Amino acid sequence: MDELCLYFSLISGDIYYVEEDEIKNLDKSQIPLTQKPKSNCKKCHGRFHMGFERIKKYYIPCPKCKNTCVDWDNFNEQDVVIESPKTTSEIADHDFIKSAEQSGIEGE
Numbered sequence: 001m002d003e004l005c006l007y008f009s010l011i012s013g014d015i016y017y018v019e020e021d022e023i024k025n026l027d028k029s030q031i032p033l034t035q036k037p038k039s040n041c042k043k044c045h046g047r048f049h050m051g052f053e054r055i056k057k058y059y060i061p062c063p064k065c066k067n068t069c070v071d072w073d074n075f076n077e078q079d080v081v082i083e084s085p086k087t088t089s090e091i092a093d094h095d096f097i098k099s100a101e102q103s104g105i106e107g108e
């Protein structure tokens with residue numbers, strides 16, 4: 001029953017293990033992973049993120065590793081919340097953020 005599950009935090013940018021019975025306590029900025037990102041990934045070098053988005057304050061998931069490493073059976077992008085009401089489908093799209101900032105929708 002002590003199974004460890006791999007998670008990535010959009011807030012801290014860390015990959016870490018969570019005990020199975022702790023998963024229910026996680027907030028909605030944690031992404032379940034099935035495996036660690038490859039350290040030879042040219043985009044994220046195994047960190048699973050491509051850098052910190054200073055304005056929205058989250059780590060930008062690697063689009064390449066997102067496809068291969070995320071546990072999609074247990075993860076729904078629409079459910080993720082960084083700062084309500086944003087979702088990962090929004091934050092994953094960097095152009096969306098730029099356009100949102102330019103048009104001043106932010107902080108509505």
Ligand SMILES: [Zn+2]
Nearest residue numbers: 041044062065
């Ligand atoms: Zn990557």
